[in-house]
Amino acid sequence: MLYSCMNNTKWNEIRLAMVNMTSPPLWKTTTLNGFESAVDGEWFYHFSKGGYSDIRHLDILTNSVEQHGLVGAILRAIHLPGIETSTGYRILGYADSACKVAYL
Template identity: 75%
Template sequence: MNNTKWNEIRLAMISMKSPPLWKITYINGYETAVDGEWFYHFSEGGYLDIHYLDVITNSVEQHALVGAILRIIHLPGMETETGYRIFGYADSFGNVNYL
């Protein structure tokens, strides 16, 4: 995914009244701690090596709203039990669905 799409996610989450939590897994396997600060923390270090982003929702209403936002942005990802997973990179063997 490119920087424009990552920034679209960041700006959309900032604009929410109650933004969801997030966690990033990088290509090298490093996982960040769960965080809720989208303005500075999310963009720290850039987006180049993000394998995937887990967006963690905490209510049915928030889950529905985040899902609607992610579908508008049209991102490669999937719905999970705890929210959504957005892919920065996908392997060449799998099918990638878009939200």
């Protein structure tokens, strides 16, 4: 059974923080039905299109050490459920009851 780890307020905090970056990272989402979006770089309209209710996880793809550090600091300030990955960060929209959720 999956439970929600996020709400619209937190998703919007991510979106606005990334929009305000000088050089925002790329992103892609995976939905509850397993659909994986194409990699995208537009946060203002594309990220919020269709709402957030079916985002299983968001992958934020950083392209440099500097961008990785800046994005990490932003995500920790927002305090989000997720993990650091080799390509950036994964923010959990949903998790199963057996999964211990860590917060950035």
